Amino acid sequence: MKLSDSLAKRPLIFTVVPIRDNKTGDPVHDEKILKNLSMKRSEIVKVLSPIKRLNAVNVPELIEENHEGKPRYNSIYTRMLARGIADDLKVDAIVNKVVVHIETYDDFVAWLKETSSLGVKNIIFVGGNTRHHKYPGPSVSEANITTNHLLTNHVINEVNIGNICLPERRDEAKKMLFKTLTGARFFTTQMLFDSKQISDLIMEYDKQCLKAGVHPGAIILSFAPLKSTADLNLLDFLGVDLPEKIKSFILEEEGISASSIRSIQNAANVYSCVLETLEKIENRVKVGINIEQLTKSNLSSSVKMLEYFSKIIDLDRNDLDKMLTEFN
Numbered sequence: 506m507k508l509s510d511s512l513a514k515r516p517l518i519f520t521v522v523p524i525r526d527n528k529t530g531d532p533v534h535d536e537k538i539l540k541n542l543s544m545k546r547s548e549i550v551k552v553l554s555p556i557k558r559l560n561a562v563n564v565p566e567l568i569e570e571n572h573e574g575k576p577r578y579n580s581i582y583t584r585m586l587a588r589g590i591a592d593d594l595k596v597d598a599i600v601n602k603v604v605v606h607i608e609t610y611d612d613f614v615a616w617l618k619e620t621s622s623l624g625v626k627n628i629i630f631v632g633g634n635t636r637h638h639k640y641p642g643p644s645v646s647e648a649n650i651t652t653n654h655l656l657t658n659h660v661i662n663e664v665n666i667g668n669i670c671l672p673e674r675r676d677e678a679k680k681m682l683f684k685t686l687t688g689a690r691f692f693t694t695q696m697l698f699d700s701k702q703i704s705d706l707i708m709e710y711d712k713q714c715l716k717a718g719v720h721p722g723a724i725i726l727s728f729a730p731l732k733s734t735a736d737l738n739l740l741d742f743l744g745v746d747l748p749e750k751i752k753s754f755i756l757e758e759e760g761i762s763a764s765s766i767r768s769i770q771n772a773a774n775v776y777s778c779v780l781e782t783l784e785k786i787e788n789r790v791k792v793g794i795n796i797e798q799l800t801k802s803n804l805s806s807s808v809k810m811l812e813y814f815s816k817i818i819d820l821d822r823n824d825l826d827k828m829l830t831e832f833n
Contacts, residue, residue: 508561508597508627509665512691512723515818516793518599519811520563520727521549521590522801523580542582542589550593552808558815561627562590563599563693563795568606574638576606584623592624599627599667604648605640606633613643613651614660621661628652629667629693645669649687667691670724672702673746678709682717691723693795696740698751698771700778707779711786721790726779728814729797730768730806731755736799765806769813773829776814780822794818 508516524545526538553559564587567580583600591598600620607613620628630648633640643651645668655661668684670692671677681692697703707724714721731737734756740747755767779792796811798804817825 506560508599509690511560511793512665513791515791516560516691516723516725517558517811517815517818518561518563518693518725518793518795519553519559519807520565520795520797521545521586522798522804523564523567523583523586525567525579526581527578538582542586546586546589546593548804549590552804553590553594553811556808556811556815558818559594559596559811560793561597561599562587562594563601563629564590565601566603566631568603570634570638574633574635574640576603584620584625588623588625597627598625599629600625601629601631602648603631603633604645605642607642610651613648614655617652617655617661617664621664626663627665627667629669631669646684646687649684649689653688665690667693667725669693669695670706671695671744672697672706677706678713681706681710681722682713682719685714685719685722686717689722691725691793693725694727696727696729696743696745696797696799697775698755699746699748700775702746703775704778704782707782707790707792708786711790714789723791723793725793725795726776727795727797728768728772728775728810729799730765730772730803730810731799732765732803732806736803739799765803765809768806769810770829772810773813773817773825776817777822777825777829780825784822 524541564583566583569577569579587598587600607616630645632645649666652664652666656664666688668689670681672694694703710721751771755771756764783790783792794814796807796814798807817828
């Protein structure tokens with residue numbers, strides 16, 4: 506099932522850590538990068554092939570910003586990697602694009618045309634790292650509007666627009682409404698470890714959409730297993746909220762070796778709470794699941810989480826809670 510069709514149901518996505526690469530013009534270096542890309546593609550395809558419920562594979566863009574907000578691109582071949590994996594698995598490809606660094610309209614059009622020509626029809630537009638920098642490129646909503654303009658005028662074809670949502674951010678539901686009005690069909694969340702903020706956000710987003718007479722976009726809940734305390738540094742860098750109680754449960758109870766299993770248990774509990782929220786609003790907001798490979802070493806743990814969610818994603822809350830009772 507195409508991602509665009511699955512949004513009306515419950516899409517299941519896997520997010521891959523891209524290889525760190527850059528173009529130097531040195532044939533030996535660039536050939537090595539392409540070889541590493543091919544190896545990465547084969548590795549991911551091998552571990553994901555048994556999971557038939559998967560709808561799409563997402564590859565984010567790695568960008569570092571200096572103190573002035575200038576970008577350093579650390580992942581050039583994200584579209585090639587996403588398309589290659591998706592083709593082998595016969596699923597959809599998704600890429601993330603940080604749009605605020607695209608300086609001109611012509612550059613944005615060129616990037617969209619090239620992405621479309623590569624067969625990538627699902628794009629998640631991402632903003633800058635901080636509101637304190639004045640970026641040269643478009644905001645996320647401006648990128649949405651521009652893309653819809655290009656679609657209307659047949660400059661590009663079949664682009665399914667996604668944006669990011671941060672449940673802890675102030676006025677996030679209102680921001681999501683405006684992004685929906687400008688063309689976003691789905692939102693992927695920051696990694697979740699607790700249900701309260703995302704449940705509150707879903708309720709408020711639904712309320713905002715009802716007032717505006719707008720069909721809400723799908724919200725894709727992002728989860729990732731924690732393998733060790735070393736993962737905490739990355740979560741902190743990404744600005745992910747990890748409640749102390751949940752951190753203690755996942756990383757400290759009954760030995761670190763079982764942390765990935767407890768990560769799955771916690772994620773499933775959060776998902777169950779979200780399903781309860783959806784019942785309150787008569788399931789007007791559709792949700793999906795995105796399992797993230799947090800680090801290279803977390804691949805096997807991430808695949809185990811993906812396997813588990815492939816079994817529970819289509820269950821209603823009562824059946825899910827029965828499974829969780831056995832799990833717990």
